[in-house]
Amino acid sequence: MDNSESLEKSRPPGQTGRQQVQAANWISAKDLVKSFRNGGVSIDVLKGVQLDLSIGESVAIVGASGIGKSTLLHILGTLDRPDSGNLQFKGEDVFQYNDVKLAQFRNKTIGFVFQFHHLLPEFSALENAMMPALISGLSKPEAAAAAEEILIRVRLQDRLHHRVGKLSGGEQQRVALARALVLKPAILLADEPTGNLDNTNSDQVHQLIMELNQELSMTLVVVTHNMELASYMSRRVTITAGQLKHVK
Numbered sequence: 001m002d003n004s005e006s007l008e009k010s011r012p013p014g015q016t017g018r019q020q021v022q023a024a025n026w027i028s029a030k031d032l033v034k035s036f037r038n039g040g041v042s043i044d045v046l047k048g049v050q051l052d053l054s055i056g057e058s059v060a061i062v063g064a065s066g067i068g069k070s071t072l073l074h075i076l077g078t079l080d081r082p083d084s085g086n087l088q089f090k091g092e093d094v095f096q097y098n099d100v101k102l103a104q105f106r107n108k109t110i111g112f113v114f115q116f117h118h119l120l121p122e123f124s125a126l127e128n129a130m131m132p133a134l135i136s137g138l139s140k141p142e143a144a145a146a147a148e149e150i151l152i153r154v155r156l157q158d159r160l161h162h163r164v165g166k167l168s169g170g171e172q173q174r175v176a177l178a179r180a181l182v183l184k185p186a187i188l189l190a191d192e193p194t195g196n197l198d199n200t201n202s203d204q205v206h207q208l209i210m211e212l213n214q215e216l217s218m219t220l221v222v223v224t225h226n227m228e229l230a231s232y233m234s235r236r237v238t239i240t241a242g243q244l245k246h247v248k
Ligand SMILES: Nc1ncnc2c1ncn2[C@@H]1O[C@H](COP(=O)(O)OP(=O)(O)OP(=O)(O)O)[C@@H](O)[C@H]1O
Pocket: 036, 037, 038, 043, 045, 063, 064, 065, 066, 067, 068, 069, 070, 071, 072, 115
């Protein structure tokens, strides 16, 4: 059995093997527009963003602070809605789903690493990483096993039962990555996943992300200032005047 088969087998119940899905553009963002009003001023952040992603593709979003990288990632993760435009997943417009179906879709399909973690500090690393698995309906032992497996991969095997609030910034970032990966999501959206890490840890996290990209054909969209991580992706984009532009 090769690695990908064993990982497909270890996929928690309810997850679909996306290797079978052959659609070229299985994620397609069309004409995304998003503005914010802040102190009476309107900021037009996204002005018609188009992005097509195929299975296993990896994209880095790079560029200066405030250009809309997190805004775009939140919309791709269905955590925020665009003012107009749509997001299709396997041809379905996911923003047409009701809130329950959208939450289920997000839980089963997308792993999200937030720029600012959003971990639960009073809970242990294991409990934080288990959370998406419990929400998806796995039993506590199944969720704990899946969380432990991925926490070991981010080298936190000695911190499983530590309260997250007591962990270092880099350790917290790795817990956040483990939480995003616990269900082996089809799509990983990560906002500065190695922003707080030293070189050794960030190299290891880069390696893990790229391994999972290969093993699971996990589609990646990663916001990063780290040009080495960006260089591993199949393409790099930035946001200029509210639109995506390819960069070298
Ligand atoms: N909820 C909000 N309400 C008002 N303005 C917002 C909101 N979210 C983002 N903005 C504004 O939209 C612009 C884009 O923000 P965004 O967080 O997407 O930038 P970014 O590219 O991720 O920046 P950074 O690299 O600093 O994280 C910024 O000017 C920000 O102030």
